[in-house]
Amino acid sequence: MSITIFSASIGNGHNEASHALKEQFELQGETVDVVDTFQCIHPLLHKLFLDSYLHILKRTPNLWGKMYKYGADYSWFLLMDYLGACFCEKLQTILTEQRTTIMVSTHPFVTAFLSKLKTKKNLQLPLYTIITDLGLHPAYFRSEVNGYFTASPYFSEFAEEYNIPSEQFFCTGIPIKQVPDVSLPRRSLRVKLALKPEKKTLLITGGGLGIGKFVEIVQSLEEIDEEIQILCLTGRNEGMEKKLRKMCSKHTLHIIPFTKQFTEYLRASDVILSKAGGLTMSEALACETPILIYQPVPGHEEENAQFLIETGTAVKAETLPHVNRLLYQLFNDEHYYNYFIHNAKKIKKPNAARRIAELIKDLEATTEQSYDPQSLA
Template structure:
């Protein structure tokens, strides 16, 4: 490669926040190892802002309005080969922007955290040679991730590795790393709670004795249906503290404020950056099953309750973790409250579940990926970086 500090581009997409968060986690790990020239590029947003806006709107709306159709399309195309006409069209998007970026930045390696694989097609057309890396950000494998031009795959589990090998990917191109999350989710954060907003400081420091804390992530992609009833059913048991994160959904926040009676064990939060601290201060989480959020929860050793998962990769993520015994899928507020209460009423079951989480969690995924990339392609440069 080059005798200079490696130049790396990470390609992501803004369909939800997960791909960006994975990209930032890998970027941070590379920078901590002395790689200062790392560029993040939202390819579709930069190359085709109008198409990106439309497809992003349709994608997010599908979760709320036509989830079954989205799930059908996702599963119907899972085995689609890269030479299929549809994927040829999809993977051609952004090629012009990529070619311009290559000329300007002259990178040494490209990382994908979203399966928009315009790079292999571009390299083949131009005759260029450049290492390509895919970081699969789900516990489920879709065919869009797989391409013969990709040199390295980083995947969440041994099961995905086995599935990739069955689909013709050589074993030496696959590394079971886990899904990258920021260091604070692996209990490495040294941030003082004194720097947090005062209400959050109080919330993190005042954990009631004998009452498990349920962290309810209610604001993603609209609002969690039935969240008010979930809160009311849990508080009626008088055995749980409930922290509900509404994110940027102000309508949900205001609605719950007006609908819920004041209760010492109910806490509503809007948008908050300190999600890792909230997870580490909780005893279980209720969430949508995006690959990044699930990996963050596992890193924080939280039992996971998944409420009404949307068909597609999220339902498949949920089913995989349920099969592994670390997550519970529920469909109604009554079922959710019942399952939470059953878990915390059975200490032996809780201990067994925590052991299963320990066997599955990979909080150092970003570090594993960064180290492997440097070892595979930049070993001499890495030695220079360490020495300096």
């Protein structure tokens, strides 16, 4: 098999899921390429999507939430199919050059583009979609898709509501890279990372893009009497990194830009304070680090937050004083703290990437039709 995973650099989660899956396919002996789809089609298309998304989140986040909810009833997202029709030649060239026999998508807009490609070019290549949120939304679904991999256990109800064959769903979890051994004490990882091992440790993150009110949160944490250790993982947000480096605090502050050691910092922390991105939440569950959610992105992240709250793996703060109260309880109430760890153990899926790779190979092995990459020429 020659597998092409189509990702999108709109947030870091889609890329992280793609590379976790690539790693597992390669361990199983397959040839895999990851394509940053919109960037590969044209840098200006990528910039349009990324800048528009960031502008909405910074200026009018509730608009995104309304668009997300509106899309469940009125399929505005099908506009992506029409846009995708403009780029079929470029996408087909990619498939031909890479002799692709299997397509995998990790972003709903990319799925729309590839679905239109299959229809317009009458391609028989299988297309699989990785859903990188904890909930389900019709934007991911097209009749051209052969299978969906999700973290949601509620796929049967969703499939019935939207008239999708339930056998196309596989509850695997979201693909993440290998996390540190959870049997190792958090303090031992702090030593390895040159952190203070004895300090209670809070990790604050806004995903790969570093979205969030880091400064306001750190200022609010000054109200906590006990001195703690705060890890601010700012992703690729250089402006936020500079602001935080100018701050003074009674707490021990570590400002950490984008790092490949994210899960090590996550496992080394007692609590993660974050919005509710699907990849970050899946990694937190795998690391058995209790989750404190603050200001999730309206729409998909709000649904992620609701799922985590319902499963007893996270708690949500509505205000900064509420953040402080919940954090105090997590740090000082052992029974309360262990409640979240216990529930994370029950629902975490650290081996999702391996499971998805195995399932796709099994599905293709049982498919009678053979795919000839030369037919793309």
